[in-house]
Amino acid sequence: MSHEILTPDEMAKADRLAIEGGPFDGYALMRNAGAAVAALVLARFASASTVHVLCGPGNNGGDGYVVAKALVETGCAVKLWAEGSPKPGSDAALAAADCQLKAQPLGDFEMKPGALVVDALYGAGLSKPLSAEAGRAAQLAADMKVPVVSVDLPSGLSGESGATLGEAFQATITVTFARKKPGHLLLPGRNLCGEVVVADIGIGDKVIDAVGARCFENVPALWLDKFPMPALDAYKYSRGHVGVFSGGPSATGAARLAAMAAARIGAGAVTVLSPSLSLSVNASHLTSIMLRKADTLEEVFGFLDARHPEALVYGPGLGPEPGVGNFLLDLLAAAENSPKGLVLDADGLTSLAAQPEALFAALHRMGAPRAILTPHEGEFRRLFPGIAEDEKLSKLEKARAASRLSNAVVVYKGPDTVIAAPDGRAAINSNGTPLLATAGSGDVLAGICAGLLAQGMPAFEAGCAAVWIHADAAQRFGPGLIAEDLPLALLSVLRNLREPGALPVPPGSLAAGKTLS
Ligand SMILES: NC(=O)C1=CN([C@@H]2O[C@H](COP(=O)(O)OP(=O)(O)OC[C@H]3O[C@@H](n4cnc5c(N)ncnc54)[C@H](O)[C@@H]3O)[C@@H](O)[C@H]2O)[C@@H](O)CC1
Numbered sequence: 262m263s264h265e266i267l268t269p270d271e272m273a274k275a276d277r278l279a280i281e282g283g284p285f286d287g288y289a290l291m292r293n294a295g296a297a298v299a300a301l302v303l304a305r306f307a308s309a310s311t312v313h314v315l316c317g318p319g320n321n322g323g324d325g326y327v328v329a330k331a332l333v334e335t336g337c338a339v340k341l342w343a344e345g346s347p348k349p350g351s352d353a354a355l356a357a358a359d360c361q362l363k364a365q366p367l368g369d370f371e372m373k374p375g376a377l378v379v380d381a382l383y384g385a386g387l388s389k390p391l392s393a394e395a396g397r398a399a400q401l402a403a404d405m406k407v408p409v410v411s412v413d414l415p416s417g418l419s420g421e422s423g424a425t426l427g428e429a430f431q432a433t434i435t436v437t438f439a440r441k442k443p444g445h446l447l448l449p450g451r452n453l454c455g456e457v458v459v460a461d462i463g464i465g466d467k468v469i470d471a472v473g474a475r476c477f478e479n480v481p482a483l484w485l486d487k488f489p490m491p492a493l494d495a496y497k498y499s500r501g502h503v504g505v506f507s508g509g510p511s512a513t514g515a516a517r518l519a520a521m522a523a524a525r526i527g528a529g530a531v532t533v534l535s536p537s538l539s540l541s542v543n544a545s546h547l548t549s550i551m552l553r554k555a556d557t558l559e560e561v562f563g564f565l566d567a568r569h570p571e572a573l574v575y576g577p578g579l580g581p582e583p584g585v586g587n588f589l590l591d592l593l594a595a596a597e598n599s600p601k602g603l604v605l606d607a608d609g610l611t612s613l614a615a616q617p618e619a620l621f622a623a624l625h626r627m628g629a630p631r632a633i634l635t636p637h638e639g640e641f642r643r644l645f646p647g648i649a650e651d652e653k654l655s656k657l658e659k660a661r662a663a664s665r666l667s668n669a670v671v672v673y674k675g676p677d678t679v680i681a682a683p684d685g686r687a688a689i690n691s692n693g694t695p696l697l698a699t700a701g702s703g704d705v706l707a708g709i710c711a712g713l714l715a716q717g718m719p720a721f722e723a724g725c726a727a728v729w730i731h732a733d734a735a736q737r738f739g740p741g742l743i744a745e746d747l748p749l750a751l752l753s754v755l756r757n758l759r760e761p762g763a764l765p766v767p768p769g770s771l772a773a774g775k776t777l778s
């Protein structure tokens with residue numbers, strides 16, 4: 262697999278294991294890293310008048326000295342600026358000694374228009390906010406609008422969390438090594454990185470496997486082998502049945518969006534469970550989707566007993582009142598009727614904000630995670646206030662903590678959606694698009710999750726697939742998208758997923774032969 266995401270600590274472990282296992286020692290890895298950056302500069306910025314390489318005191322700076330040396334040897338005009346100097350005996354000190362250029366102090370940094378900046382100040386080792394001199398350099402590059410190639414990470418950005426410690430560089434391209442880090446995908450990091458290129462510096466897949474990373478970039482290769490393909494002898498109920506709870510007469514659209522999405526993603530049967538007051542409005546809009554009156558728990562149990570749906574969607578359009586939450590708790594309390602799969606979204610989450618422990622207890626009673634919670638920022642804060650307020654935690658760590666606490670797969674939505682499972686696996690989505698910032702798109706996501714659960718996809722993979730497919734559908738449809746368009750836009754996504762060779766290739770991979778299979 263080439264879509265693992267390594268925290269800076271895991272990357273340091275990978276470096277250590279790679280060096281122990283050979284054939285590259287630390288300085289050779291650094292030379293490989295610097296060579297990859299220099300190759301990118303030559304390929305993409307050949308017309309730069311001068312390349313200004315900014316070097317810090319650690320190994321990130323070491324990479325910078327290698328870049329400067331390689332570019333000088335190819336005849337580029339290069340200027341070197343340094344903050345601090347490498348520790349004697351370190352790989353960075355070797356790189357600095359091998360570099361034919363003399364560095365000037367970073368505080369004196371200046372440049373002319375038409376230049377290129379290579380930012381090799383701080384990478385994985387960033388431990389405090391940038392100095393005033395480094396901050397000024399970042400600001401100068403931004404003010405002069407010169408392109409910036411950041412080595413490993415834009416300096417000032419935490420590779421762990423995607424947060425900035427004070428000022429940070431805005432990169433045009435970030436070249437990182439072996440695998441991406443969370444900071445490349447989590448906001449605001451993703452915006453600061455520009456295009457992210459992953460360079461192969463000789464750290465093999467076996468080393469990455471030995472690190473045991475449990476976080477992944479959300480790409481189809483992560484879940485495609487579990488994606489449901491109907492058997493030849495399938496019939497409608499064997500393809501999975503989804504029940505979607507509808508709101509009152511003036512709030513029924515959300516349930517229908519979820520229902521339509523569940524059907525389009527492949528569930529063989531979908532039933533809208535409707536209060537009697539909403540039956541006629543639902544009936545006037547539904548054709549292939551079934552409709553059933555469900556005012557009381559008994560009526561819901563009647564549906565569960567008769568139809569054995571594989572997944573329920575609870576929340577969209579139901580209203581935030583505590584009674585809505587209590588209804589779900591009562592439903593889950595009857596263990597023998599506990600649904601096989603559950604997607605809890607929107608008001609289903611908000612209505613339980615006053616008693617989250619009761620929800621989590623019920624989800625733990627369901628056993629193996631069979632529920633997917635899909636909170637956006639506000640819903641996450643309401644349901645997991647203690648976790649949300651912990652400023653030490655990244656979005657990735659928050660999603661993981663919430664998933665452990667609730668025993669559910671948590672889809673923590675946003676432009677950088679994180680999907681986390683109670684067993685510690687997590688995925689960060691990277692194909693999100695602002696086109697999805699439109700009313701009702703979350704209802705569609707809930708329906709896709711339920712449709713996949715109903716077809717037997719495990720909850721973590723279902724959550725990951727749903728998030729990726731939802732965004733891909735929006736991108737394929739393009740500007741002008743409203744939520745009603747999404748279910749139909751799934752057709753093109755599904756066709757592409759089924760056609761061998763039609764899968765997207767992760768953008769910017771420098772590693773030869775590293776494509777999704
Ligand atoms: N073998 C390896 O470990 C490899 C590491 N590589 C490079 O090494 C980098 C990590 O190297 P390091 O762990 O040395 O970390 P960095 O080079 O990112 O920075 C560490 C040094 O900077 C200081 N520092 C941190 N933040 C500062 C700030 N804001 N102001 C002033 N000083 C600050 C620290 O005290 C330390 O001396 C990676 O990002 C990557 O670029 C690559 O060369 C590939 C191989």
Ligand SMILES: [K+]
Binds near residue numbers: 380381384413416
């Ligand atoms: K950097």
